Amino acid sequence: MPLPPLKDQFDALLRLPSISCTQPNLDQSNLPVVELLASWLSDLGFDCRILPIADQPGKANLIASFGSGPGGLVMAGHTDTVPCNPERWQHDPFALTEADNRWYGLGSCDMKGFFPLVIEAVRNYLDQPFKQPLIVLATADEESSMSGARALVAADLTQARHAIIGEPTGMRPIRLHKGIMMERIDIIGQAGHSSDPSLGHNAMEAMHAVIGDLLQLRGDWQKRWSNPLFGVPTPTLNLGCIHGGDNPNRICAKCALEFDIRPLPGMNSDELRAAIRERLRPIAAEHQVQIDYQPLFPGVPAFETPADSPIVRACEELTGQSAAAVAFATEGPYLNQLGMQTLILGPGDIDQAHQPDEFLALDRLQPTIDVLQGLIRRFCLQ
Numbered sequence: 001m002p003l004p005p006l007k008d009q010f011d012a013l014l015r016l017p018s019i020s021c022t023q024p025n026l027d028q029s030n031l032p033v034v035e036l037l038a039s040w041l042s043d044l045g046f047d048c049r050i051l052p053i054a055d056q057p058g059k060a061n062l063i064a065s066f067g068s069g070p071g072g073l074v075m076a077g078h079t080d081t082v083p084c085n086p087e088r089w090q091h092d093p094f095a096l097t098e099a100d101n102r103w104y105g106l107g108s109c110d111m112k113g114f115f116p117l118v119i120e121a122v123r124n125y126l127d128q129p130f131k132q133p134l135i136v137l138a139t140a141d142e143e144s145s146m147s148g149a150r151a152l153v154a155a156d157l158t159q160a161r162h163a164i165i166g167e168p169t170g171m172r173p174i175r176l177h178k179g180i181m182m183e184r185i186d187i188i189g190q191a192g193h194s195s196d197p198s199l200g201h202n203a204m205e206a207m208h209a210v211i212g213d214l215l216q217l218r219g220d221w222q223k224r225w226s227n228p229l230f231g232v233p234t235p236t237l238n239l240g241c242i243h244g245g246d247n248p249n250r251i252c253a254k255c256a257l258e259f260d261i262r263p264l265p266g267m268n269s270d271e272l273r274a275a276i277r278e279r280l281r282p283i284a285a286e287h288q289v290q291i292d293y294q295p296l297f298p299g300v301p302a303f304e305t306p307a308d309s310p311i312v313r314a315c316e317e318l319t320g321q322s323a324a325a326v327a328f329a330t331e332g333p334y335l336n337q338l339g340m341q342t343l344i345l346g347p348g349d350i351d352q353a354h355q356p357d358e359f360l361a362l363d364r365l366q367p368t369i370d371v372l373q374g375l376i377r378r379f380c381l382q
């Protein structure tokens with residue numbers, strides 16, 4: 001099968017729904033997307049491996065390499081999308097619609113549309129000798145659990161040294177973002193008649209103390225950590241929801257709190273959790289309650305690639321923009337953990353991601369292809 005033209009590739013990827021979602025009834029396989037990409041890249045001479053994600057049937061990563069040997073450049077993206085509300089779309093989310101000099105469709109911007117641009121960029125160079133391999137990495141479940149990125153190991157990527165991830169950044173290079181932690185504290189006390197406090201142990205009063213300590217910790221962290229490259233320069237801690245008790249005349253027996261923390265690069269989430277745990281112990285003893293503390297999901301680490309790393313310098317030169325920070329999380333920290341220096345750089349705008357009528361503007365296509373070709377020349381051919 002000959003490789004379809006760019007627009008047809010784009011359309012074909014949008015026509016394969018690949019929603020990932022923590023709600024099982026909405027969650028879909030990404031295998032059709034991965035298999036289609038593998039068939040195109042194999043035709044171009046890439047060596048393609050589809051790696052199933054353990055314990056997640058129907059989910060897989062694709063690693064496609066052109067050229068051999070250690071090192072090289074990774075161009076990465078996720079193959080899943082968020083769920084959508086088709087009734088709020090003017091266009092079909094699951095096909096390409098061209099209108100207003102835009103290509104509309106779910107995943108056009110975030111970010112299945114990145115892969116045809118990579119293919120377009122590389123196809124003219126395939127008759128040249130690659131001194132370092134080019135690796136196209138297509139992951140599963142970025143929008144839900146990041147299990148695809150977590151499942152990667154360095155050997156699969158032939159110890160590649162540089163990577164870009166084509167998430168929507170409006171072609172601005174991004175080298176930093178905060179991490180995400182979502183946590184839950186459950187307090188179990190003992191119910192009793194409200195007229196006599198000695199009959200029970202009030203979980204809500206214990207939670208009051210816990211919240212006081214969390215806000216104090218937040219203040220300490222914000223004094224200690226700050227980075228002016230971020231729009232919100234300090235780490236944040238948000239109290240998101242609280243549930244407890246049942247009736248005014250009963251001593252509250254149960255109270256639960258969920259909160260979110262956005263740590264800056266350099267802050268270690270295990271250390272933050274240890275600091276919280278240390279504050280909980282004396283509160284549990286004083287109020288004679290049981291306090292359980294759990295993360296709601298493993299979290300995404302904060303991300304930072306040094307300003308002077310070759311991939312950052314190259315992308316700054318090719319785009320004419322200096323590298324910055326963003327407020328959303330990516331798979332960047334996982335690739336950096338594998339020994340790569342990773343930069344986030346893609347054609348879409350984050351304002352259009354996760355929205356009805358998601359689109360990619362047509363005037364972003366050629367500049368993206370130009371930048372990707374500049375990276376291929378610099379990191380694979382020279």
Ligand SMILES: [Zn+2]
Pocket residue numbers: 078110111142167168
């Ligand atoms: Zn994305």
